[in-house]
Amino acid sequence: MTATETTHATPAGPSAVPAAALALGDDALVLSHRLGEWAGHAPVLEEEVALANIALDLLGQARVLLSMAGDEDELAFLREERSFRNLQLVEQPNGDFAHTIARQLYFSLYQHLLWTELAAGQGPFAPLAAKAVKETAYHVDHAVQWTVRLGDGTEESTRRMRAGLDALWKYTGEMFRPVEGVDVDGAALEQRWLAELDDVLSRARLDPPEGPRTGAWRAGAGREGLHTEPFGRMLAEMQHLHRSHPGASW
Amino acid sequence: MVTDAPVAQTRLEQELAALAGSVPDPEMPVLSLAELGVLRGVRMREDGGVDVDLTPTYTGCPAIEAMSADIERVLTDHGIPQVSVHTVLSPAWSTDDISAEGRRKLAEFGIAPPRPHASDGPVPVSLTVRCPHCGSTETELLSRFSSTACKALRRCTSCREPFDHFKEL
Structure with a gap:
């Protein structure tokens, strides 16, 4: 129970809700943008469509969440890097297809557990969570199918899947750190996440990655506004049109 | 609901x-x-x-x-x-909110209607989706995502036509 007490975010007053919505909304927005970068580059047409669809779901979730925190457009397009509260995991570049699938596997397993938990509660995120949990179930399904196919595939696909999982492993600890206003038990969520991940990896005939998942010198501070080097460039691309033409509309 | x-x-x-x-x-x-x-x-x-x-x-x-x-x-x-x-x-x-008449029209339009709800999210593929063109139950999944967020892409192995399936949500 000690673990529960230390990782369970204090059920905070209404003032914590906008900050919590910003953190969860930034996760969805940033990952949505990263997945959108696959448009025109995915290995097959079906994957192009799949990744864009997942990006669209995340964008919808981001719009609801950012609107709970303020003006969605201002928040998305006019904030500086240090004001974003997303996990460092979601800002990581796409890499090859297996790398993207590894990021999807880690994040969508987490997000599905998170929405499941929040949908069961009575908090401010319950209405969105009830909807998003069903969408995220398809994201999990997509990531799991590909992880198994690549992990238990050819020598080359196994090598790449392995490399993607290893490279992103150090960003996975941050997902379970408490966020004020998000009323979930981080430690319990982490245990379920590890169990589900183990199950997928064993089906893919892959060993779980080794090494620290948190506490590294830089990984795990996205929630405090400390981001990795590729994030600034991603933001520049995401924001430049809006910043270059203020107030423009279709 | x-x-x-x-x-x-x-x-x-x-x-x-x-x-x-x-x-x-x-x-x-x-x-x-x-x-x-x-x-x-x-x-x-x-x-x-x-x-x-x-x-x-x-x-x-x-x-x-x-x-x-x-x-x-x-x-x-x-x-x-x-x-x-x-x-x-x-x-x-939820896809259960689509009326019976709506489901009939979807099938007529060439989109396989969603199956009744089992649990949240994906439904096991063992539950068959009927081809809206020839009615065969021999169909296979091509992609979980298709032309819009709400559809999956399938193909009929009897008449060989690809078709959209309004996936369960």
Whole structure:
């Protein structure tokens, strides 16, 4: 129970809700943008469509969440890097297809557990969570199918899947750190996440990655506004049109 | 699951709800918004304006804006001075909210209708999806995602035609 007490975010007053919505909304927005970068580059047409669809779901979730925190457009397009509260995991570049699938596997397993938990509660995120949990179930399904196919595939696909999982492993600890206003038990969520991940990896005939998942010198501070080097460039691309033409509309 | 509260109360509201509900879905125009089950409420305001509650199929469904604009236009043409369409998330829309008539029209249009709900999210592929063209149950999944957020792409192994399947949500 000690673990529960230390990782369970204090059920905070209404003032914590906008900050919590910003953190969860930034996760969805940033990952949505990263997945959108696959448009025109995915290995097959079906994957192009799949990744864009997942990006669209995340964008919808981001719009609801950012609107709970303020003006969605201002928040998305006019904030500086240090004001974003997303996990460092979601800002990581796409890499090859297996790398993207590894990021999807880690994040969508987490997000599905998170929405499941929040949908069961009575908090401010319950209405969105009830909807998003069903969408995220398809994201999990997509990531799991590909992880198994690549992990238990050819020598080359196994090598790449392995490399993607290893490279992103150090960003996975941050997902379970408490966020004020998000009323979930981080430690319990982490245990379920590890169990589900183990199950997928064993089906893919892959060993779980080794090494620290948190506490590294830089990984795990996205929630405090400390981001990795590729994030600034991603933001520049995401924001430049809006910043270059203020107030423009279709 | 959403029918515990009536969409409209007074006769005028019922009339306006029928009008709003008759608006075709922008992505699948064979379906009306009423058949899709996304219209949640129509209320007259004291100032003579009307509030309409609409729920998205998917959180990020881009069609919601076209739906709102179409509802506004239909009700404004009917003499309502001011129409406000609100997006409501709760209770979450489910494919079970599509009416029986809606399902029939989907199949007729070449889209396999969603199967009744099992649990949240994906349904085991062992439950068969019938080909909307030839009726065969021998169909296979090509991609979990298709032309819009709400559909998956399948192929009939009997008649070889690919088709969209309105996937369960």
